[in-house]
Amino acid sequence: MNRFLEVVRRDLRLALRQGSDSVMVVTFFVLTVVLFPFGIGPEVNVLERVSAGVLMVTALLASMLSLDRLFQADYEDGSLELLVLTPAPLGVVVAAKMLAHWLTTGLPLMIAAPVLAVLLHMHEDGFLTLLAAMALGTPVLSLVGGIGAALVLGARRGGVLLSLLILPLYVPVLIFGVGAIDAAVQGMSAKPHLLILSAMLAAALVLAPWASAAALRQALE
Amino acid sequence: MVRAMSDSTFSAKDLACVRGGRVVFAGLGFSLATGGALVLLGPNGSGKSSLLRVLAGLLKPAHGLLAWDGRPIAEDPEAHAARTHYLGHHDAVKPVLSVAENLRFWAHLHDPHAERAGRAVDAALARFGLARLATIPGKMLSAGQKRRTNLARLLAAPSPLWLLDEPTTALDKASIRVLEDVLAEHRAGGGMVVLSTHADINMPGAAELHLDRFSVREELP
Numbered sequence: 530m531n532r533f534l535e536v537v538r539r540d541l542r543l544a545l546r547q548g549s550d551s552v553m554v555v556t557f558f559v560l561t562v563v564l565f566p567f568g569i570g571p572e573v574n575v576l577e578r579v580s581a582g583v584l585m586v587t588a589l590l591a592s593m594l595s596l597d598r599l600f601q602a603d604y605e606d607g608s609l610e611l612l613v614l615t616p617a618p619l620g621v622v623v624a625a626k627m628l629a630h631w632l633t634t635g636l637p638l639m640i641a642a643p644v645l646a647v648l649l650h651m652h653e654d655g656f657l658t659l660l661a662a663m664a665l666g667t668p669v670l671s672l673v674g675g676i677g678a679a680l681v682l683g684a685r686r687g688g689v690l691l692s693l694l695i696l697p698l699y700v701p702v703l704i705f706g707v708g709a710i711d712a713a714v715q716g717m718s719a720k721p722h723l724l725i726l727s728a729m730l731a732a733a734l735v736l737a738p739w740a741s742a743a744a745l746r747q748a749l750e
Numbered sequence: 751m752v753r754a755m756s757d758s759t760f761s762a763k764d765l766a767c768v769r770g771g772r773v774v775f776a777g778l779g780f781s782l783a784t785g786g787a788l789v790l791l792g793p794n795g796s797g798k799s800s801l802l803r804v805l806a807g808l809l810k811p812a813h814g815l816l817a818w819d820g821r822p823i824a825e826d827p828e829a830h831a832a833r834t835h836y837l838g839h840h841d842a843v844k845p846v847l848s849v850a851e852n853l854r855f856w857a858h859l860h861d862p863h864a865e866r867a868g869r870a871v872d873a874a875l876a877r878f879g880l881a882r883l884a885t886i887p888g889k890m891l892s893a894g895q896k897r898r899t900n901l902a903r904l905l906a907a908p909s910p911l912w913l914l915d916e917p918t919t920a921l922d923k924a925s926i927r928v929l930e931d932v933l934a935e936h937r938a939g940g941g942m943v944v945l946s947t948h949a950d951i952n953m954p955g956a957a958e959l960h961l962d963r964f965s966v967r968e969e970l971p
Contacts, residue, residue: 535855539847608842610808
């Protein structure tokens with residue numbers, strides 16, 4: 530557990546000192562969402578109708594932007610070899626890195642989302658559900674994305690390959706995230722959608738670090 | 751640094767390694783006892799680095815057995831990681847962390863006892879002449895200073911088995927002498943060293959392993 534926190538602390542410190550990644554992710558999120566009213570016109574009911582989808586799709590793309598850095602920097606400077614050789618199980622180290630990734634990208638996205646929802650005239654009944662869907666969905670993005678980031682390590686043009694690999698896997702998060710918000714706006718219960726998102730998170734929490742660790746070992750062979 | 755280490759043996763039997771479809775070496779074996787040292791010699795491409803990666807557990811041998819006190823290391827990779835320090839070609843120094851922060855991270859990962867690790871880090875920095883550079887960020891270091899930071903990791907957390915891949919790269923003469931002293935003390939304290947080198951390192955009583963003797967000549971039909 531100490532080692533887990535040590536890795537989280539180190540990755541957070543690295544992210545804070547370098548600063549660029551989280552700022553870039555949130556800026557991309559905000560700018561892309563702001564583009565939509567220009568593209569589809571300022572009519573309130575149109576924007577309101579697409580707001581949930583636009584927010585979720587953009588959050589998903591933004592979270593993917595920083596994924597290829599998750600293991601790449603450690604891979605290039607030799608830290609990854611040493612992380613694999615720490616006395617802790619590799620799955621624990623990987624889970625710590627994924628948590629740090631979520632704290633520096635998923636969490637800022639979650640905080641920015643309600644502000645942008647106002648911009649898109651989302652109905653106020655959807656706000657809490659939006660937060661809940663983001664809170665459950667963005668960790669899944671970091672966890673599942675981590676598997677992809679580990680798989681493309683060492684590949685040329687890993688970033689492009691990563692999006693081809695990971696975007697299809699993000700579809701369930703998108704469907705149930707948007708479904709939850711739409712249900713809440715239409716006055717129905719969002720609970721079933723949110724429960725399915727929770728199930729995805731629970732499954733990803735258990736399986737993703739383990740799968741990602743296996744891919745990392747393969748990359749270092 | 752005096753530490754009590756019980757008598758142990760590290761042995762390899764009939765090891766073979768295959769890289770990219772080519773047999774790098776086969777039929778390799780050795781046995782190291784407490785205080786022992788093994789120098790790997792051989793031309794470029796003869797498999798010195800591959801052998802060290804196999805010994806560290808980063809690569810799986812194509813054939814053969816590695817054992818610590820007679821027990822195969824594959825049975826418990828984490829225990830093997832806890833007793834091993836591996837030093838590869840890359841120095842794993844993060845550019846935005848200071849020398850002390852870099853070192854403290856690896857020390858804490860190896861030895862979760864924070865206070866003891868902190869003292870060991872200070873001693874290790876002083877030993878390799880880095881005390882004055884402790885607060886300097888990694889990106890300001892020269893190649894030799896980075897290498898010394900990486901070497902200080904060996905002392906920052908105690909481990910009986912050191913696997914060093916060309917540790918003298920980029921070191922000046924004075925630092926090589928410090929390294930020789932550190933290696934001698936480590937062996938006197940009951941540690942083991944396996945290292946590959948092209949330069950002369952003064953290690954009294956070290957066994958030599960010529961890897962080109964284990965290469966497999968491909969026989970064309």
